[in-house]
Amino acid sequence: MSIANVTSTSDRAPEKVPDARWLGLLKGLWRHRLGRAGCIVLAVLVLVAAGADWLAPHDPTEIYYDYILVAPDSRFWFGTDELGRDIFSRVLFGARVSLQVVAAAVALSLVIGAAVGLISGYAGAWIDNGLMRVMDGLMAFPALVLALAIVAVLGPDLLNAMIAIAVVNTPGFARLVRGETLVVRELDYVQAARAMGASPLRIVARHVWPSVSGNVLVYGSLKASAALITESALSFLGLGVQPPTPSWGYMLATGMQYTQAWWMSIFPGLAIFLTVLGLNLIGDAARDVIDPRTQR
Amino acid sequence: MNPLPALAAAASEKATQSGPTLAVSDLRISAKRDRKSVELLRGVSFHVASGETLALVGESGCGKSITSLAVMGLLAPGLSMSGEVALTDAGGRIDLVALSAAERRKLCGRRLGMIFQEPMTSLNPMQRVGDQIAETLTTHGICSRQEAARRAVAMLDRMGIADPGRRALALPHELSGGMRQRVMIAMAMIGEPDLLIADEPTTALDVTVQAQILELIRDLSRERGMATLFISHDLAVVADIADRVAVMYAGEIVETGPIDQVLDAPLHPYTIGLIASRPALSTERRARLSAIFGAVPEPGRRPQGCAFHPRCSLAKPGLCDVGDVPLKRFDGRDVRCLRVGERVQA
Ligand SMILES: Nc1ncnc2c1ncn2[C@@H]1O[C@H](COP(=O)(O)OP(=O)(O)OP(=O)(O)O)[C@@H](O)[C@H]1O
Numbered sequence: 357m358s359i360a361n362v363t364s365t366s367d368r369a370p371e372k373v374p375d376a377r378w379l380g381l382l383k384g385l386w387r388h389r390l391g392r393a394g395c396i397v398l399a400v401l402v403l404v405a406a407g408a409d410w411l412a413p414h415d416p417t418e419i420y421y422d423y424i425l426v427a428p429d430s431r432f433w434f435g436t437d438e439l440g441r442d443i444f445s446r447v448l449f450g451a452r453v454s455l456q457v458v459a460a461a462v463a464l465s466l467v468i469g470a471a472v473g474l475i476s477g478y479a480g481a482w483i484d485n486g487l488m489r490v491m492d493g494l495m496a497f498p499a500l501v502l503a504l505a506i507v508a509v510l511g512p513d514l515l516n517a518m519i520a521i522a523v524v525n526t527p528g529f530a531r532l533v534r535g536e537t538l539v540v541r542e543l544d545y546v547q548a549a550r551a552m553g554a555s556p557l558r559i560v561a562r563h564v565w566p567s568v569s570g571n572v573l574v575y576g577s578l579k580a581s582a583a584l585i586t587e588s589a590l591s592f593l594g595l596g597v598q599p600p601t602p603s604w605g606y607m608l609a610t611g612m613q614y615t616q617a618w619w620m621s622i623f624p625g626l627a628i629f630l631t632v633l634g635l636n637l638i639g640d641a642a643r644d645v646i647d648p649r650t651q652r
Numbered sequence: 653m654n655p656l657p658a659l660a661a662a663a664s665e666k667a668t669q670s671g672p673t674l675a676v677s678d679l680r681i682s683a684k685r686d687r688k689s690v691e692l693l694r695g696v697s698f699h700v701a702s703g704e705t706l707a708l709v710g711e712s713g714c715g716k717s718i719t720s721l722a723v724m725g726l727l728a729p730g731l732s733m734s735g736e737v738a739l740t741d742a743g744g745r746i747d748l749v750a751l752s753a754a755e756r757r758k759l760c761g762r763r764l765g766m767i768f769q770e771p772m773t774s775l776n777p778m779q780r781v782g783d784q785i786a787e788t789l790t791t792h793g794i795c796s797r798q799e800a801a802r803r804a805v806a807m808l809d810r811m812g813i814a815d816p817g818r819r820a821l822a823l824p825h826e827l828s829g830g831m832r833q834r835v836m837i838a839m840a841m842i843g844e845p846d847l848l849i850a851d852e853p854t855t856a857l858d859v860t861v862q863a864q865i866l867e868l869i870r871d872l873s874r875e876r877g878m879a880t881l882f883i884s885h886d887l888a889v890v891a892d893i894a895d896r897v898a899v900m901y902a903g904e905i906v907e908t909g910p911i912d913q914v915l916d917a918p919l920h921p922y923t924i925g926l927i928a929s930r931p932a933l934s935t936e937r938r939a940r941l942s943a944i945f946g947a948v949p950e951p952g953r954r955p956q957g958c959a960f961h962p963r964c965s966l967a968k969p970g971l972c973d974v975g976d977v978p979l980k981r982f983d984g985r986d987v988r989c990l991r992v993g994e995r996v997q998a
Pocket residue numbers: 683692710711712713714715716717718719728730731885951
């Protein structure tokens with residue numbers, strides 16, 4: 357082969373390219389106007405969650421007996437709750453719980469769901485049938501009912517709530533990825549990869565997954581907001597975070613029983629809203645960025 | 653190492669050089685439709701020796717692509733095939749039908765290379781073209797990543813792409829159609845295959861680019877001494893590139909022989925029609941430019957007797973519409989027409 361006379365231009369041969377995709381996605385998100393807004397919102401939330409110990413003016417579990425249901429003022433910025441705890445501090449610490457649960461649950465369901473979907477869609481035949489029956493079975497129950505049942509079996513705590521949310525969300529990822537895989541595996545460039553002797557594993561890893569991962573990320577960010585809401589519901593029912601650890605969902609739910617103390621529900625509600633907004637902004641931006649044909 | 657020296661000698665005698673030869677014999681492919689089995693390919697046989705280019709020509713739907721996919725082992729799972737496909741060289745004979753999936757993967761890319769029809773969709777839109785070219789080498793562990801990347805750039809250079817080092821970093825949508833097809837060719841060629849299959853590699857391109865790509869494929873297959881199976885629906889396209897041609901109609905080869913003979917004096921009425929419908933090829937008889945009336949029969953709706961007889965002006969009732977028509981040797985070619993001898997005098 358005539359490779360000896362490589363021209364000098366080839367000194368710039370691509371070497372750093374593989375795995376630069378995630379970095380590229382982050383860069384792209386940053387360049388995207390709404391994506392940047394979403395990133396900032398989420399970054400602030402993460403910083404708040406991480407730095408709650410330093411940022412919070414009060415201990416989130418400390419009870420000020422003389423300050424029950426105090427409206428926001430200079431001492432309690434977001435007011436106090438029915439037990440006299442500082443809501444601002446509780447919202448900060450609540451970010452930690454909520455983000456942890458949501459991130460872990462969504463990551464878990466994404467990984468399992470994507471693996472199931474890729475195997476199912478690419479292998480087809482009885483493997484597909486078997487896996488999809490299981491996913492259908494999980495999907496047959498309403499999400500919250502299934503999550504409740506799982507927590508009821510495993511016992512109420514934060515880890516189990518997370519597992520329950522992950523299980524509930526897995527079939528959605530699996531179905532999405534399977535559907536996309538069925539389309540992508542018939543594409544010409546996948547056929548071309550087969551013609552060059554690539555193994556099924558390699559084709560799935562190098563061609564199918566990168567082609568479907570964009571939509572998975574978009575879906576994942578939307579699912580993250582759903583997971584946040586499920587987490588809130590579980591915590592409200594006493595099946596998630598155990599009191600007195602603060603959680604937005606629990607705070608919101610309790611606050612709704614004290615309609616005259618609007619600050620009890622408005623601040624955790626706002627926190628949930630901001631998180632969901634940030635996630636959705638990132639999801640939409642990721643969809644734009646990941647498809648090179650829509651890139652500007 | 654070679655248990656059958658006599659057979660190998662016979663094979664290399666046929667070949668212009670003693671390189672590998674692809675032999676396909678009695679290839680049949682059928683599909684299940686409405687619980688009935690429909691024959692898409694009805695016993696196709698041909699061979700391509702190293703350094704030689706065989707063109708497979710025919711109208712859309714006659715079975716060209718499924719023939720090439722069968723050779724590559726890439727037939728859709730819904731299709732079933734029978735017949736023999738073998739690659740023979742001095743080292744022996746590899747039965748491509750009997751291979752396991754893993755054994756076949758070792759051949760694909762290294763001994764069998766394929767260029768696809770659509771340069772727009774046959775490249776992964778999210779990968780740099782240099783990586784895609786290098787993938788054949790890294791898949792088979794032929795060399796290190798850096799070396800593969802370097803060879804990919806060298807390959808782009810050979811494809812006549814200016815500034816190959818920069819182009820290797822481009823995404824497919826940043827390249828023109830002609831350049832993408834060059835990338836596809838580089839992908840097929842980098843593993844230095846013995847057999848190159850090009851399935852309508854220029855159909856999606858405009859005429860000037862088409863000529864450049866054809867020239868490139870021809871030069872490469874001469875330079876590397878590959879056996880080349882070139883598929884096209886257009887006889888004009890293959891006139892310059894092929895040594896021999898096999899004209900297909902409704903899943904059968906109806907005429908095969910040296911390209912010049914077939915173009916100058918076609919024997920089968922279908923071939924005659926194909927050539928007559930191309931003004932560039934029938935310069936003397938431009939006045940009689942004509943299209944073949946009717947349409948290709950759908951698979952499963954194949955007429956009795958000669959598949960072409962409903963569209964053939966020479967068809968004789970009672971002769972052409974009954975029984976199967978065999979390939980007959982005539983004037984240095986094989987022709988599937990019962991009236992071939994008569995017509996020459998008439
Ligand atoms: N997976 C499949 N299942 C059923 N029928 C198929 C399948 N693939 C191809 N066919 C049929 O086989 C016949 C031959 O198809 P093929 O793709 O080989 O045609 P072709 O000669 O390459 O045509 P073109 O010039 O349009 O590419 C067509 O009638 C087509 O409908």
